[in-house]
Amino acid sequence: MTAIKHALQRDIFTPNDERLLSIVNVCKAGKKKKNCFLCATVTTERPVQVRVVKVKKSDKGDFYKRQLAWELRDLTEVDAKDANKENPEFDLHFEKVYRWVASSTAEKNSFISCIWKLNQRYLRKKLEFVNVSPQLLEESVPSGESQSVSGGDEDALDEYQELSAREEQDIEGMMEVCEYAISNAEAFAEKLSRELQVLDGANIQSIMASEKQVNTLMQLLDEALSEVDTIEGKLSSYEEMLQSVKEQMDHISQSNHLLQLSSTNNLRLLDDITFLVNYMDLSKGHIRALQEGDLSSPKGIEACINASEALLQCMNVALRPGHEKLQAVKQQQQLFCDLRDSFSRRLTNHLNNVFVHQGHDQSSTLTQHSELTLPKHSALHRDLLRYAKLMEWLKNTQREKYEGLTGTYVDYMTRLYEREIKDFFEVAKMKMAATLPRKESALKQDTESLHGSSGKLTGSTSSLNKLAVSGSSSRRSQSSSLLDMGNMSASDLDVADRTKFDKIFEQVLSELEPLCLAEQDFISKFFKLQQNPNLSGSQGNGSDADGTTRPPHHGEHRHSMSEKDTVRLMMNSIFHCIEVELNTLIALGDKMDSFHSLYMLVKMSHHVWTAENVDPASFLSTTLGNVLVTVKRNFDKCISSQIRQMEEVKISKKSKVGILPFVTGFEEFAELAETIFRNAERRGDLDKAYVKLIRAVYMNVEKVGSESLKTPRDVVLMENFHHIFSTLSRLKISCLETERREAKHKYTDHLQAYVITSLGQPLEKLNHFFEGVEARVAQGVREEEVSYQLAFNKQELRKVIKEYPGKEVKKGLDNLYKKVDKHLCEEENLLQVVWHSMQDEFIRQYKHFVGLIGRCYPGSGITMDFTIQDILEYFSSIAQSH
Template sequence: MTAIKHALQRDIFTPNDERLLSIVNVCKAGKKKKNCFLCATGRCEIISTAEKNSFISCIWKLNQRYLRKKVEFVNVSSQLLEELPKAEESVPSGESQSVAGGDEDALDDYQELNAREEQDIEGMMEVCEYAISNAEAFAEKLSKELQVLDGANIHSIMASEKQVNILMQLLDEALSEVDTIEGKMSSYEEMLQSVKEQMDQISQSNRLIQISNANNGKLLDEIQFLVNYMDLSKGHIRALQEGDLSSSKGIEACINASEALLQCMNVALRPGHEKLMSVKQQQHLFTELRDTFSRRLTNHLNNVFVHQGHDQSSVLSQHMAELTLPKHSPLHRDLLHYAKLMEWLKNTQREKYEGLSRTYVDYMTRLYEREIKDFFEVAKIKMAGTAKEGKGNKFATLPRKESAFKQETESLHGSSGKLTGSTSSLNKLAVQSSSSRRSQSSSLLDMGNMSASDLDVADRTKFDKIFEQVLSELEPLCLAEQDFISKFFKLQQHPTLAQGEVEESDEVVPSRQPPPGEYRHFISSTEKDMVRLMMNKVFQSIETELNSLITLGDKIDTFHSLYMLVKMSHHVWTAENVDPASYLSTTLGNVLVTVKRNFDKCISGQIRQMEEVKISKKSKVGILPFVAGFEEFAELAETIFRNAERRGDLDKAYVKLIRAVFMNVEKVANESQKTPRDVVMMENFHHIFSTLSHLKISCLETERREAKHKYTDHLQSYVINSLGQPLEKLNHFFEGVEARVAQGVREDEVSYQLAFNKQELRKVIKEYPGKEVKKGLDNLYKKVDKHLCEEESLLQVVWHSMQDEFIRQYKHFEGLIGRCYPGSGITMEFTIGDMLEYFSSIAQSH
């Protein structure tokens, strides 16, 4: 094809200034086929629009008919391409054939050569040398050869005419059979058409049957739903109407029946159920059963409260003379059988549930008030009996009568005068307690002003045991009652449902919405708050009675506040570990504030007593009362606060007290006339130092060192001042010598001073022979003995310090004689050995 295209370009298109773009082999229609070539050319200039459109048409047709991968026409409107075929039709047939090389049928008959055909043609062209140079001759040759082949084919067909006839006959028979089969198919089709109509009818009937079955199934489901969830058995109805609420079996049956009734009433009805007459009747029946059973249950529980209360009152008398509270565990155990019924009542009849709650609280308030009042009455009498009255106390009064004791005891704890219930044994105990103390001489009111030393440790220990017994009895009582209220009234630790809210449930059947106003109480509070409110009501007297008992204990002995602070703190800590928000924890916490206030008052009172101490002008001071009092307080406090939770409060009190002790010791020492100031300071700070060293109170370590320093300083000051008296003239002489040296006189020139020459020195020394020195020391010992108190036992310590100081002064005097009077041969009339013998013999003689 390349050679043909090249030849056409050279011979035909180049002379016309045209360029051959592409060629394709085509043939004209007719009996005599002649090979032709369709050429696509391009010209430099196109004269008319028709020629341009014709050229585009040619290219577009070639593209559409012969190219597998179509060429995209750019800048040619689709409308133009659609009109091109119509324009072609208007061109004369001869002209069209000249352009297209044949009609449309000829173009449609064209088939592209396959690879084998191309190889065959190339082989033929290679055999024929002029195939390229003389295409017409080559085409003529090929046409002749084709005619020869066509003739051979015709002869071959004519030779097989018989077989053709047979084939035609077979075709006729086949057509006949086809007609027969078509007839049968027609009849079959008519039959199937009838069957189709019948099947359509059957299908319609089946669809109606399915709809009916579905409706019947849904209806059955609705009926089963109502029967399953809105049908209450006769046994349950009988239990709700007349079930025995006093036996375990009867209670169990009522519980099961009430739960079944609640489930039926809480069924979430589907749309339209409420219009059914049977549903309305069942709902009415359920409402009547609920009201009937709630009335029966409420009346029965009210009777149980009253019945159990009478039984409890009979037990109360057994605890009158003992410091114990009656246990309510039998009452709680019996009532807890009705806990589930109370929950049912809470969910169905809130008003009756709240009414029962109020009834229980009112009843238990009266019962507990009576029990707690009697219990604290016994505790106060026992506590008042711990006071040791009289014993020569300066506050002692005349003996009292029994009635006076009783009235005063009642005034202290706020009693109304008589105990409720059976009080004969308690009154008898009060009489015996009062009678046993007729010979004693102090009133309870006076005890509040007694010093701690007037009370025995055994009495305080007994008070501590009584107070601990009171708290130990109250704690389990309150915890048991709170636990019972939570369980019996189903007041768990979650918020109470408000109006319109529904509690989530694990049941398959959803709960209904509560009717308006069903939860109109306690909407804004939690059930935990409800428990606390009920406990506050039931035990409303505990806090008052505890404060009254604390007041009595504080009046008996202010140091009792130490015991109460430790015990109360421990019980508050225990209660908070169980439940920080419990009634017991809250109440004990409130009382602890009072106890802490009393403890602070006790400390303030001790400080005030220190400030108000008056010392007699005619007797020696000795150990001040508040110094001894601090020792007693510290020893008692260390015993009480060992491993206590409130140790910090004691440490703060220690610091306040010790600073007050220091300040007031100095105040008294400055005001003392009979006893020298140094003695007051020395003895008292020595006592303080000994106390703090013995107790080893870590928070007072600084004060311990300060006390030791003050004691040492004042001991030294007292010794120096006292030793100046036995050798007064000798001391004055050597003081004058030291003064001259200090003024600038040389030591070896002091003897030339008129007042301090050797003769004056010998004169002074002769006035103090050994006998006179011993006599002066003996008088000094007696004077020191009068100054010092016996309880502190500092006489030997002071005397030994004086001996050391006297020896030091002796050596100092000798040194001055040796330096200021060298070679004079002047010595003291007594030696150090003599002094040691003087001090020893004087100490032994006394």
């Protein structure tokens, strides 16, 4: 073990300036046997650091390496497991517990003893040794003695100590002086002993020679001690004098402290008195204004406003701790509460009287029925806004009275506005009804039936037409006989009358909008509902300003509302009749003419859009939005009614069909709609209606054409699709561009089909002859050899041609013209178009016959009895003669 200790000292600890004091061979408890060494070391430099180092052999086994190190000051407990029996196990408690098994009990005991000694010498914190035999723990030595650990035997710790560099140099120098120092060590030792004795003798002689100087030094020391005693006496007298001065200074300091404390208290008292006087004092002028101020004059109102603000400031002042216990403060607070209560009662009574007087005022409702205007309340608003600051004061101090005033204002203004709005809408209904060319009795009956209704009336929808297809003339007179009771066909209403209705409806909305906006603005300003989004504080929780609780008010639920919700609730109460009256007016307009829904949809959409830009959640925006739903529903109902009437249309069996009434009705609807919806916000609704209507028109044109008995189907479809194509081309409706092209295609197809069907084979025998010729050619007979066929020789061809002289051809064409004239209607004026198409078809057949003659009968000299020029002349003369 000594050899291992020297090797560890040399290889590991000397390079780190450490000394190895004790070593123990250990392995971890409970694991496979992997031996290592625990070493107790101290540093050679100051301050001394004591460590426990774990050293382990390298994997190759040829050298040792340092693995872990712990500071001894971090060790808290050493547990030897058993103090009476030999046991190689022991525990070291650092930041965690390390359990070891030593190779022998003696090595364990030697290591624990070394740890105990190092702890006693170098550490202030004493370790706890558990289950350690008392013989291993020696008593610690006094700190003042020079012993190292115990008994002064440092060799017990330092079994081996290397020489320092200086010591090595001194020894080498001595050995160089004595040549035989190495060869004869005994002689060298004797020589050193003799030199040591010589030096001891010289030291003794030197000490004896210096006895006189020592005596002199002792004498000087005695004199110095006497002088020190003298100085100490003087210092004691000085200290006594300073002690009396200190007592006097302490007394003076205490007096100054008391004076300073008194001055501070006086300043604080003056500050508190000044604070109370400045912030808790209300001038006599303000008190007089609160008690007797004139609330009807501008000067008196201004004085009351200033006084109420001063009172509120005094009541809301933040008192300092202890002020509330002062009797004067309590009296002043009671005075403020009395002034607040009396002034709030006086203000409430005055404003109540103003509201009641305005609610009962009948002058504003005396409107001339010739003028469609609503009374303006700007003067009332201007007068009441003078009290706005007082209302804010009341809101902050007397919430219950503020709620009561709010309810009173809403009640009386509701009555006032209800009278005015009902009178206003009565005038509007009369003016709308006057736009119809109807009898007075019918007009009266309509207006009376709609008077006072809730807006849910729905008159039967007027239509594009309710016509029976009974010929091309006098459709207007026929439609007038098919009118629903109380309704008129759209075609019977003059455009000017519709324009009058549009202006009346626009004026109604234009009058309502500023009225509602002005009232909403007034409510926000007067009742101060535009500043704080939520109410909080003691006043908002059912407490008065003086802290006393009050019972909940019937309007207490408003405290949890936002300011905008409160304004909207008040507006809904005041103007609850607007939506009802608007719906009633809309029902009247729709009953008069379903086309009015177009005007109303555009106007109402524009006003809703304008209101939403101002405030999307305002009363006006919400109300107009609700009414817009009704208008849109009427518009959809108008479209659906027109489609239904298209499906129900019946055709006449005695006269030709001509242009169907719902086709002209769609034209009228589109012309009117394009005028109304120009630059409108709801253009998309019209485009959807267009698509629905045009598809219904197309479907029902096909249906009528199939059911027609007197007029050919192709004529019905040709004329009506031509009319639709012309209408769409003229109006240039972008969303119907596909339908416009479809109408043109259908018109062209049916024109061609009618021409082919009507013209047929005007040269019938000649046509049959050449069909036989073409059949022979198709069977393989060459064209130039057809003339050799018995049935198709030149003689037979001449016979057939002779049967169709020009005069007979012209006569046949004249009969054809009369037939076409009977089929076509006059309104669409397509006779010449059809006649020209028939001319082209006839010429095409003529050219075909001439071509076959030239190819099949070359050089025969056979020609038709008439030429193309003759054909053109026939068609032209027939057209001009009719």
